[in-house]
Amino acid sequence: MSTQPSHDQLVAQSVTQFRSAAKEGRCANYIPALAKKDPNQLAIAIIGTEGHEIKAGDTTELFTLQSVSKVITFILACMDRGLPYVLERVDVEPTGDTFNSIIRLESHQPGKPFNPMINAGAITVSSMMIGHSPQEKIDKILQFLEQIIGKQLSVNEEVFQSEWQTANRNRALAYYLMDSGFLDCPVEAALEVYLKQCAIEVNVSDLAMIGLVIANDGYHPLLKKQLFPKQVAKLAKALMVTCGMYNASGKFAAFIGLPAKSGVSGAILTAVPGHAGLDSPFPAGCGIGIYGPAIDPIGNSVAGVQLLKHLATEWDMTIF
Numbered sequence: 001m002s003t004q005p006s007h008d009q010l011v012a013q014s015v016t017q018f019r020s021a022a023k024e025g026r027c028a029n030y031i032p033a034l035a036k037k038d039p040n041q042l043a044i045a046i047i048g049t050e051g052h053e054i055k056a057g058d059t060t061e062l063f064t065l066q067s068v069s070k071v072i073t074f075i076l077a078c079m080d081r082g083l084p085y086v087l088e089r090v091d092v093e094p095t096g097d098t099f100n101s102i103i104r105l106e107s108h109q110p111g112k113p114f115n116p117m118i119n120a121g122a123i124t125v126s127s128m129m130i131g132h133s134p135q136e137k138i139d140k141i142l143q144f145l146e147q148i149i150g151k152q153l154s155v156n157e158e159v160f161q162s163e164w165q166t167a168n169r170n171r172a173l174a175y176y177l178m179d180s181g182f183l184d185c186p187v188e189a190a191l192e193v194y195l196k197q198c199a200i201e202v203n204v205s206d207l208a209m210i211g212l213v214i215a216n217d218g219y220h221p222l223l224k225k226q227l228f229p230k231q232v233a234k235l236a237k238a239l240m241v242t243c244g245m246y247n248a249s250g251k252f253a254a255f256i257g258l259p260a261k262s263g264v265s266g267a268i269l270t271a272v273p274g275h276a277g278l279d280s281p282f283p284a285g286c287g288i289g290i291y292g293p294a295i296d297p298i299g300n301s302v303a304g305v306q307l308l309k310h311l312a313t314e315w316d317m318t319i320f
């Protein structure tokens with residue numbers, strides 16, 4: 001008689017199964033500090049509304065948020081400025097271009113960035129957060145994350161410095177945005193916030209917790225507290241579905257169907273709303289954090305995406 005593996009076993013077996021997919025990708029090398037990471041690492045944590053957690057793989061490994069941070073600053077900017085102000089300065093349209101593309105800032109007038117999940121839009125969003133200095137804005141991001149995760153996070157200085165010194169493309173984007181009136185603070189200040197938020201260090205459980213709160217429309221089910229407005233959470237999820245996996249977002253929506261945001265560190269943040277996880281071990285919804293530093297040319301974790309796809313299929317998790 002064959003016995004079904006338990007949910008914990010399935011997750012652990014899946015990590016073992018997909019770890020070797022890392023050989024199809026490589027660590028981001030345009031940020032020197034990320035190129036040094038071990039490409040074979042793979043970790044996942046899944047946290048449900050009651051606080052139950054399933055995790056497997058290299059779960060103690062720390063990594064930087066990179067583009068995953070764009071979801072956080074978008075939420076904070078909406079809370080700081082209100083939706084109309086934010087949406088006047090950044091659109092909610094996918095581009096189909098690479099995450100650091102500059103082309104549409106010139107080809108579409110008046111040069112408003114297409115969405116907050118690409119670098120141009122994220123730099124605009126970081127510039128509009130309220131704060132007297134870049135450090136004040138970073139402290140605000142860290143405090144917000146501390147509320148969600150329940151522990152203090154910090155910026156990995158080495159990763160920040162590594163990117164700060166090589167950020168020619170992001171500098172070009174910021175200058176372009178400044179020229180067309182889509183930057184609310186000086187270029188270097190906006191870049192400092194943006195690159196420091198990208199260098200905030202987390203583990204997969206931290207990511208899963210963030211995903212859980214987003215999945216629950218800004219309500220923290222363990223603290224029993226609304227941390228950000230429902231309307232903002234819904235918008236963040238829509239942006240994750242349409243733009244969160246860069247120019248692979250269409251395929252990700254078609255074949256996985258969950259709001260997710262990836263980063264070039266190999267991080268993937270996924271929010272599984274209750275209605276999307278009815279057949280999973282987390283029928284009231286969950287947050288999923290994944291780390292697999294070997295990324296594909298688009299910038300998504302190769303093993304991470306395969307692992308997520310496998311579990312989403314096994315548990316029939318999709319918003320569609």
Ligand SMILES: NC(=O)CC[C@H](N)C(=O)O
Nearest residue numbers: 066067099198263264299
């Ligand atoms: N896609 C990403 O994760 C990009 C983040 C990275 N810090 C950059 O600006 O290039």
